[in-house]
Amino acid sequence: MTRAVGTVVRGLRGPIINKGDNIEQIVVDTVINAAKIEGFSIEDRDIVTVTESIVARAQGNYATIDDIATDIKAKFGDETIGIIFPILSRNRFANCLRGIAKGAKSIVLMLSYPSDEVGNHLVDIDELDIKGINPWTDVLSEAQFREHFGFIQHPFTGVDYIEYYKSLIQAEGVTCEVIFSNNPKTILDYTKKVLTCDIHSRFRTKRILTNHGAEKVYGLDDILSESINDSGFNEAFGLLGSNKATEDSVKLFPNNCQPIVDEIQARIKEVTGKTVEVMIYGDGAFKDPVGKIWELADPVVSPAYTKGLNGTPNEVKLKYLADNNFSHLHGEELKQAISEYIQNKKEDLVGAMEAQGTTPRKLTDLIGSLSDLTSGSGDKGTPIIYIQGYFDNYTK
Numbered sequence: 338m339t340r341a342v343g344t345v346v347r348g349l350r351g352p353i354i355n356k357g358d359n360i361e362q363i364v365v366d367t368v369i370n371a372a373k374i375e376g377f378s379i380e381d382r383d384i385v386t387v388t389e390s391i392v393a394r395a396q397g398n399y400a401t402i403d404d405i406a407t408d409i410k411a412k413f414g415d416e417t418i419g420i421i422f423p424i425l426s427r428n429r430f431a432n433c434l435r436g437i438a439k440g441a442k443s444i445v446l447m448l449s450y451p452s453d454e455v456g457n458h459l460v461d462i463d464e465l466d467i468k469g470i471n472p473w474t475d476v477l478s479e480a481q482f483r484e485h486f487g488f489i490q491h492p493f494t495g496v497d498y499i500e501y502y503k504s505l506i507q508a509e510g511v512t513c514e515v516i517f518s519n520n521p522k523t524i525l526d527y528t529k530k531v532l533t534c535d536i537h538s539r540f541r542t543k544r545i546l547t548n549h550g551a552e553k554v555y556g557l558d559d560i561l562s563e564s565i566n567d568s569g570f571n572e573a574f575g576l577l578g579s580n581k582a583t584e585d586s587v588k589l590f591p592n593n594c595q596p597i598v599d600e601i602q603a604r605i606k607e608v609t610g611k612t613v614e615v616m617i618y619g620d621g622a623f624k625d626p627v628g629k630i631w632e633l634a635d636p637v638v639s640p641a642y643t644k645g646l647n648g649t650p651n652e653v654k655l656k657y658l659a660d661n662n663f664s665h666l667h668g669e670e671l672k673q674a675i676s677e678y679i680q681n682k683k684e685d686l687v688g689a690m691e692a693q694g695t696t697p698r699k700l701t702d703l704i705g706s707l708s709d710l711t712s713g714s715g716d717k718g719t720p721i722i723y724i725q726g727y728f729d730n731y732t733k
Contacts, residue, residue: 340733344726347371348711348719356397360387361600363395367721369608377725379609382645384724385601386708389578389619389640391720392591398569400561401586405436405576407565412555413441413532419524421447422535422542425457425491425498429634430534432581433557434502437532438509445527446502450477450517454535456630459498459517460486477517479503493628521545529553532560536577536636558636561589577636578619591617594641602643616642618722621706622698638705646700 351367354360364387372379409418418441423430425448438444450472451465452458465472468485477485479499488497499515506513516523521542524531529552533542539556546554558575561568569589571578578590598615605613619635639646663674708722726733 342726343729344724345377346707346711347375347377347723347725348717349721349723350718351391351721354391354394354720356394358395360392360395361597361604364601364721365604365608368605368723371723379605379611379613380725381611381613382728383611383613384646384704384722384727385605385613385615386618386704386722386724387598387601387615388708388712388720389591389594389617389635390580390588392594392597392617393569393588396569396591398571398589398592399582399586400565400568400570400579400589402432402436402439403585404565404568405433405560405587406440408560409437409440409532412559413530413553415442416530416553417441417443417445417528419445419447419528419531421521421524421531421533422449422454422538423502424453424455424534424536424634425459426634427494427496427501428581429579431501431505432585432587433534433560433576433579434505435509437560438506438511438513441509441511443512444506444514445524446506446513446515447524448499448502448515448517449519450482452629454538455632455634456624456628457491457498458629460489472519474520475518476520476523479515479517482515482517522549525550532556536634573640574636578634590619590635591640598641598643612645614643614645616646616701616704618701618705618708621709622702623706623710632709638699639701642701646704649697649699650703 349367349371351363354363364385368379368385418437420437423434448459451460451462464486470485482499488500490497503513503515514527516527521533522545525546529550531546531551531554533539533546533554533556535542539558543554543556556575558573558577560576561570562572562575564570571589571592574590576587576589579587582588594617598617601615602613605611616639618639620633620638622633622638624631662678663671666674704724704727707724711722712719
């Protein structure tokens with residue numbers, strides 16, 4: 338019988354994870370139990386994805402505001418710190434900022450505008466046009482920003498992030514000056530000691546600052562890149578990818594994840610005889626057309642995955658084949674011609690017209706986005722995603 342369904346994605350309900358839990362066995366047990374209860378079979382090249390949050394929870398990868406402050410003091414000493422390009426997020430950055438402020442003498446906070454790196458807007462870009470302001474060249478003081486735009490609350494959170502971030506810094510007894518610029522070099526007019534908080538552009542920002550006279554340059558990926566007073570840490574990403582845990586702590590991005598995905602794959606193989614692919618995922622990489630938020634506040638979509646998830650899709654566009662190569666065919670003849678074309682397609686379709694319009698993204702970015710949208714960020718209770726048929730095509 339011809340299959341009527343292609344890719345199937347299931348959100349699997351698992352237990353609440355705590356520090357010290359055996360995350361590998363929990364994932365395996367959850368998958369095996371779901372297959373039994375829901376009546377689906379585990380097959381080769383199925384995909385198991387696990388949200389980074391429960392991996393970090395099992396690892397106990399947490400740190401306090403005091404831990405952050407200790408690292409800031411060790412790196413910057415008794416100096417005025419320029420904090421540049423943070424994202425506008427209570428969940429992602431507020432506790433980080435509190436820890437940074439607690440370890441600082443004074444702070445110059447430089448915000449990008451009209452939006453942060455991931456699309457959270459301080460002001461609508463149309464308002465800049467109306468006021469005749471060029472965000473690529475114009476540097477604004479807090480007073481100038483307020484004079485032009487007033488007090489603006491974020492449409493989703495109801496927070497005025499300028500006032501909110503400034504108040505968090507001042508609550509630690511630290512003076513704070515707020516400026517607005519998209520040029521990293523601007524901060525060097527105020528201080529030569531800089532903590533750059535951007536995520537995906539951080540290497541460029543560090544290079545620009547270093548090449549133009551900065552005396553100390555660190556990124557969030559350098560803060561808590563090793564343990565402070567037995568705290569959690571992330572060797573590769575530091576504070577990047579962290580979330581608020583409690584009022585005085587953060588949960589960091591999980592550490593050393595490759596052995597985890599490899600072990601889950603091995604245990605499922607041992608139980609079922611099937612080789613599934615496994616990955617750990619964080620934020621998906623997609624843009625909200627209404628809120629304009631890009632979503633990807635983690636440093637990568639996937640910090641670890643099994644080798645079968647390397648690479649990008651190698652697909653042809655069915656509608657292109659139907660409209661061009663086989664426009665003279667219909668019905669069963671068309672189906673047969675397209676099926677034969679797919680079965681004989683080249684291993685590398687880069688530049689081929691038949692592949693135009695397909696998505697040239699990494700498999701892990703595509704699957705991570707699919708997983709993130711399935712699990713959500715709220716109370717669905719499905720931190721493990723099971724995907725079947727992802728590598729199938731029209732001929733299967």
